Amino acid sequence: MWVLILSEMLVFAAFFAIFSWQRASDRALFDSSQQLLNPVLGGVNTMLLLTSGLFAALAVQAIAGARIQRCRQMLAITVGLGFVFCIVKVVEYADKIGAGITPDTNTFFSFYYLLTGFHFAHVLFGIGLLAIASWRTSRSNVETVTAFWHMVDLIWVMLYPLLYLLR
Secondary structure (H helix, E strand, O other): OHHHHHHHHHHHHHHHHHHHHHHHHOHHHHHHHHOOOOHHHHHHHHHHHHHHHHHHHHHHHHHHOOOHHHHHHHHHHHHHHHHHHHHHHHHHHHHHHHOOOOOOOOHHHHHHHHHHHHHHHHHHHHHHHHHHHHHOOOHHHHHHHHHHHHHHHHHHHHHHHHHHHOO
16 A cells, blocks of 8 residues: 555656646746636635544544444544545536636646546545445554545645645
C-alpha cells in the first residue's frame, strides 16, 4: 500500500507542477477562470474530507483497542462523508457543465476536470477499500486502508487552495 500511496503522490505532484507551470505562463486566464469556481463548495468538501480523516483515525484507534463494532461505525461514518464529498463534487460539476464550462473551455478547466476527476476516482476507490475493511475488519486492513484515505485527504488539502484560492 505504501508503494501505491507514494506513487500516487508522485503522480499528483507532477500534475501540480505542470499546472503551476501552465498557470505561470497565462496568469490572466487562470485567474479569470478560477473566479468561476465556487470556493464555498470547495471549502465544504475540504471540511468533509478532513472530518472523514478524523473518523478514519478514530477507526484505527478503535481497532487497536479491539473494539470492532466501534471501528466499523467509524469506518461507516468515513464512507458516508466520502459519499457526501462525491455528491457535492457532482453538484459542482453539473453547475459548471450547465454553464457550458467543460474541459475544452480552456487550459485551466482542462486541469480542473483532470485534477478533481482523478481525485474523485481516488475517493471512490478509497470508499471501496473502506467498505472492504469494514467487512473484513482487522487491524492490518483498517490501518492500511485508512493510510490510503489520509493520502486522499492530503491531496485534496493541496488541490483546494491550488484550484480555488491561490491567485
